[in-house]
Amino acid sequence: MPARRDLANAIRILSMDAVQQANSGHPGMPMGMADIAEVLFNDHLKMNPGNPDWADRDRFILSNGHGSMLQYAALHLTGYDVSLDDIKNFRQLHSKTPGHPENFMTPGVETTTGPLGQGLANAVGMALAEAALAARFNHDDATLVDHHTWCFAGDGCLMEGISHEACSLAGTLGLGKLVVFYDDNGISIDGEVQDWFTDDTPARFEAYGWQVIRNVDGHDAEEIKIAIDTAKKETGRPTLVCCKTVIGWGSPNKQGTAGVHGAALGDDEIAAARQQIGWADETRFAVPDDIYAAWDKHDKGATAEKNWQDARAAYAAKYPEDAAEFERRMAGDMPRDWPALCRAFIEKVQAEGKRTATRKSSKAAIEAYAAELPELIGGSADLSGSNGTDFKGHVPISAADYSGNYVYYGVREFAMTAITNGLSLHGGFTPFGATFLTFSDYARNAVRMAALMASRNILVYTHDSIGLGEDGPTHQSVEHIASLRLIPNLHVWRPGDDVETAVAWQAAIERVNGPTALALSRQDVDHQPRDAAQVAAIANGGYVLREAEGELKAIVIATGSELELAVAAANQVAGVRVVSMPCVEAFNAQSAEYRESVLPAAVTARVAVEAGVSDSWYRFVGPTGQVLGVDDFGASAPADQVYAEFGLTADAVAAALNAQVQG
Numbered sequence: 001m002p003a004r005r006d007l008a009n010a011i012r013i014l015s016m017d018a019v020q021q022a023n024s025g026h027p028g029m030p031m032g033m034a035d036i037a038e039v040l041f042n043d044h045l046k047m048n049p050g051n052p053d054w055a056d057r058d059r060f061i062l063s064n065g066h067g068s069m070l071q072y073a074a075l076h077l078t079g080y081d082v083s084l085d086d087i088k089n090f091r092q093l094h095s096k097t098p099g100h101p102e103n104f105m106t107p108g109v110e111t112t113t114g115p116l117g118q119g120l121a122n123a124v125g126m127a128l129a130e131a132a133l134a135a136r137f138n139h140d141d142a143t144l145v146d147h148h149t150w151c152f153a154g155d156g157c158l159m160e161g162i163s164h165e166a167c168s169l170a171g172t173l174g175l176g177k178l179v180v181f182y183d184d185n186g187i188s189i190d191g192e193v194q195d196w197f198t199d200d201t202p203a204r205f206e207a208y209g210w211q212v213i214r215n216v217d218g219h220d221a222e223e224i225k226i227a228i229d230t231a232k233k234e235t236g237r238p239t240l241v242c243c244k245t246v247i248g249w250g251s252p253n254k255q256g257t258a259g260v261h262g263a264a265l266g267d268d269e270i271a272a273a274r275q276q277i278g279w280a281d282e283t284r285f286a287v288p289d290d291i292y293a294a295w296d297k298h299d300k301g302a303t304a305e306k307n308w309q310d311a312r313a314a315y316a317a318k319y320p321e322d323a324a325e326f327e328r329r330m331a332g333d334m335p336r337d338w339p340a341l342c343r344a345f346i347e348k349v350q351a352e353g354k355r356t357a358t359r360k361s362s363k364a365a366i367e368a369y370a371a372e373l374p375e376l377i378g379g380s381a382d383l384s385g386s387n388g389t390d391f392k393g394h395v396p397i398s399a400a401d402y403s404g405n406y407v408y409y410g411v412r413e414f415a416m417t418a419i420t421n422g423l424s425l426h427g428g429f430t431p432f433g434a435t436f437l438t439f440s441d442y443a444r445n446a447v448r449m450a451a452l453m454a455s456r457n458i459l460v461y462t463h464d465s466i467g468l469g470e471d472g473p474t475h476q477s478v479e480h481i482a483s484l485r486l487i488p489n490l491h492v493w494r495p496g497d498d499v500e501t502a503v504a505w506q507a508a509i510e511r512v513n514g515p516t517a518l519a520l521s522r523q524d525v526d527h528q529p530r531d532a533a534q535v536a537a538i539a540n541g542g543y544v545l546r547e548a549e550g551e552l553k554a555i556v557i558a559t560g561s562e563l564e565l566a567v568a569a570a571n572q573v574a575g576v577r578v579v580s581m582p583c584v585e586a587f588n589a590q591s592a593e594y595r596e597s598v599l600p601a602a603v604t605a606r607v608a609v610e611a612g613v614s615d616s617w618y619r620f621v622g623p624t625g626q627v628l629g630v631d632d633f634g635a636s637a638p639a640d641q642v643y644a645e646f647g648l649t650a651d652a653v654a655a656a657l658n659a660q661v662q663g
Contacts (some may be wrong), residue, residue, distance in 0.1 A: 002291050004221040008038040009277045009430065010077055010287050010295065012250050015069035016273060017284045018090035019098070020264045024614050025091060027101065028247040028260035029067030032218070033152060033183050036243055039224040040181075041074050041297075044232075046147055048301030049079035052107045055330050055579030056308045058147045059110050059126045059426065063119030064154035064183065065100040066262065072097045077287070077295035080108040084285060085305065103425065103453050112453045113423050115445050117160030117631045118418045120180065120636050124430075125422020126191035127178035127238070128397070128407075131256055132377070135402035138300060142315045148232070154183045155193050158201060162446075165415030170467030171209030172400030178238040179231045183218070185247040190526035191258045202242055210225075211239040232292050233325070236399070250277040275550065285507045303504070329428045330457065332512055339371050342506045350499045353527035358560070359462040359520040363388035366432075369505060370394075374429065376509070377423060378435040379407035380460075381416050387434035387462045413439050417446035417459065423454045430509055432458035437465075437477040437519055440484065451489040452513040457515040458508045464519040465611035465630075467644060468601075477519075482616045486519050487583055493583045494519040494561030497527050500582045503538040507586070508527035512515050520561065523639050526564040528580075541586025543599055546570060546578035553661045555651060556619055557581050562609045568650035573657045577603075580619075605660035607655050611643070626656045 011034040019025035026280035041047075046058040062071045062634050063557075069090060076082040082096055085122075088449070089095035096106050100114030112120035127149040134145040157163055170178060182201065186193055202212045211234045217223045224243070248260030251273045265273065274282060281288070316323035328335070335341075345368045370376045370393060384390040395404035409416040413435045420431035439446065440461055450457045464478045484492045493504035493516060497588030499518070508516035528545060537543035546567060553575030558566035563580055570576040579598055581587055587595065599606075599620065606625035608617035621627060643649060 002294050003539060004038060005035070007042065007294055008034040009279055010291050011037060011070055011073040012277065013279055013287065013563060014073040014076065014087055014274070015594065016251075016265050016270050017551050018069050018072070018087050020159040020270055021088060021266055021284070022091040023264050024264055025069060025264065026066040026262045027069070027265055027568070028187070029154065029183065030070035030073065030249040031251065031255070031260070032185050032245040032249050033067065033070055033181075034249070035219045036152070036181055036222055036224055036245075037070055039228065039649065040150060041078055041220050042295065043225065044245050045150065046226055046304055047078070047108070047297065048305040049108070050302055052080060052531050054305050054308070055427065056145060056147050059083070059123070059149045060115050060124040061111055061119045061126070061149070061302060062101055062470060063123065063151055063157045064116065064294055065113030068097070068099065068101050072106070074104070075108040077292065078588050079301075082106060082108070088285060089620045090571060096476070104233055109490070111422065111447060115157075115449065116154070116156040116444060117166075118449060120151055120153050121162050121166035121418030122158050122422035123149050123178060123180070124175065124415070124429060125419035126426040127170070127175040128419065129423045129426035129429055130177055130399065131175060132400040134333070136374070137322055137452065139319065142196065142311075142318055144312060144323075148484065149178045151178070151180045153195055155181055155185070157201075158182065160199055161314060162414045162418060164198070165412035166419060167210070169409065169412060169415060169419070171205075173397065174209070175238045175251055176235040179241065179356070181241045181244055182236070183237065183509040184242055185245045186285040187258055187261060189261055191256060202240070205240045209237060211237045213239065213241045214483070215585065216241055216243045218245035219249060220305040226562045240385055245518055250387035252276045258295055260390050263316045291368065294596075320379070325374075327403060334510065335372055339373065340406040342369075345369075346502045346506070347533060348501060349502050350530060353529070354498060355526050356498060357514070357522050357524050358495050358501045359522060359523050360493070362462075362518065362520050363391055364498070365502045365524045367393060371511060373509065374405070375429050376432070377405050377429045378432045378434070378518065379409045379416060379420070380450060381409045381413045383410045384408070385433055386436070387460060389432070389434045389460060405478065413442040414446055417443035417450070417457075419445060420457050421450050421453065421455045424457045425453065430458070432460050434460035434462065435478050436461070436463045436475060437461035438475050440480055440517075447484070447490065447515070447517070448487055450653055451487050454489060454513045456512055459517040460520070461517055462520045463522045463539055465521070465561060466634040466642045467611060467639045468522040469639035469642060470636055475635035476634030476642075477612065478630050478633055479613045481519050481610070481612045485616060489514040491585045492515045492519065494560040495582045496560055496580050497525055499535060500538055500580065501529065503535075504582060507539055507583070520615070521561045525561045526567070528563065528567065538582065539586070540580035540590050540594065541583035541588070542579060544598055545580040548575045548577045551575050552577055552603055553578055554607070554657050555599060555618070557608040559610050562648065564603070564612055565650045565653050566609055569653035569657055572650070573656040573661065576657055577659065606661065607653060609648065611648055626660060628653060628656060
């Protein structure tokens with residue numbers, strides 16, 4: 001059996017060779033954390049390379065994702081579908097080994113990491129998912145869910161503000177199966193961190209309510225093993241293992257310096273490193289067979305999964321309904337009666353029709369859908385009542401009871417969004433998190449990551465425009481909706497009434513390949529009359545709400561709270577079609593024929609109205625059309641006065657339409 005250090009050195013060899021071949025990457029962290037990874041992957045990580053997605057596997061997250069070669073090397077060595085050729089193609093086009101871990105590219109990678117600190121927050125979400133699923137499905141005489149979440153994090157992750165938000169909440173929630181390894185090497189890109197990062201990190205985490213294991217030699221396998229054993233014994237608190245390491249360990253001339261952080265070592269230094277660590281073979285990417293054999297986890301992993309499958313079969317015999325429900329949720333499938341439920345609810349809303357704020361319509365939709373969807377898990381960043389997410393039937397999750405369906409996130413918009421990404425990626429949940437639209441800026445990068453990872457996540461943003469009134473410009477979202485629409489793979493719904501809100505929620509819940517943002521009004525909006533065909537057309541993202549009487553002369557396009565302005569304006573101008581476009585992305589995904597039927601190219605007299613920046617609407621109104629928007633920050637006053645101040649009135653829309661018709 002090879003020595004543990006030789007096993008760890010295989011990670012170092014593959015990492016420095018891959019970075020050298022790519023002439024790009026970060027060899028320092030993989031070389032520094034190799035000993036920790038060796039103990040974790042070989043002795044503790046519950047995984048099956050033959051089935052990377054089995055439900056009760058441990059989750060491993062590399063929050064310091066720039067050190068991606070550590071993860072790729074470990075996956076390759078343990079037997080995942082990451083070949084030596086994949087290692088050699090590190091950072092090359094279409095390879096399985098991109099510069100940072102991507103959950104959609106590499107088997108065994110649970111989440112996309114790189115923006116520091118977000119992987120750590122994703123890990124909190126995954127640990128929360130495990131705890132909540134265990135509370136729901138485990139019985140005293142039968143266990144179905146029992147796994148750990150392991151996370152590597154560096155100085156940079158812990159400097160980022162999101163780490164404070166996420167780890168504070170993790171401590172409050174007592175997530176005892178979350179274990180974070182802090183790579184305390186004292187180096188970042190700019191050099192020695194002692195000039196800008198002097199926090200007492202262990203004390204900080206102790207204050208959060210974590211178990212903290214201090215001063216672990218990150219190059220001593222026995223100390224690492226003891227630390228992991230200690231972490232696993234603690235069930236009521238997450239654990240931070242503080243590992244003292246040397247960045248680039250094994251590189252005789254560069255280890256411990258910023259020079260090894262983010263650049264290839266060079267041929268001479270790699271040769272010196274091989275000699276330093278006692279690696280006899282000078283051939284690039286060469287790993288001896290006995291080391292491969294010691295690392296291989298096919299048999300161990302298959303046995304672990306078989307044991308779980310046997311336990312699952314016994315569980316299903318005792319609790320068949322729970323077993324079926326678990327399978328449905330982990331597969332991401334909808335309940336069998338879901339379409340009928342949605343149809344009945346939407347028809348009811350259309351029939352009853354009320355003038356109300358879309359945030360209140362959203363609350364009604366959550367209440368209707370959550371009653372049939374136990375996987376719907378919500379939360380708000382300290383705005384539950386204002387966001388309308390404190391729906392009837394919401395049950396808070398706490399350290400004492402994980403069986404609820406609601407998380408009080410506190411004022412932590414960024415962490416909330418990244419945690420919900422983790423909940424989604426884990427499986428078994430469709431999460432949503434809520435705040436005011438203007439505070440989506442705080443969470444922006446986690447929103448982007450949700451879209452990049454195709455995370456099934458619902459972002460509830462209320463108080464979506466100048467319509468919130470007296471709180472003024474700091475809270476009045478002007479550029480936010482347009483900005484969110486720029487993010488690829490993010491669907492942004494801005495519903496115009498109660499029915500469009502119900503449809504938007506259905507679309508968001510059913511969307512499996514990316515996140516959805518719901519922009520909702522604080523102020524009341526008119527309910528719009530529709531026939532059944534129009535109700536069905538809402539899901540297309542844009543549709544004809546009201547056809548022109550007589551000859552079609554002009555089109556007015558509107559979203560959200562401005563939809564009622566468009567309808568009122570059309571009452572004043574003959575020949576106007578009203579198009580509601582609650583989701584631009586869904587509309588653009590429709591066929592060319594459908595889009596032409598809604599916005600015929602021959603009709604060039606067009607007006608778009610939305611209480612936000614105007615630029616993005618010119619693609620729909622064309623060079624001769626007009627956009628009524630808000631290309632300035634708002635004002636503090638009652639909503640109707642603010643709308644008048646910025647020229648967003650039915651009369652103003654009618655005047656613009658008349659000008660288009662006459663133009």
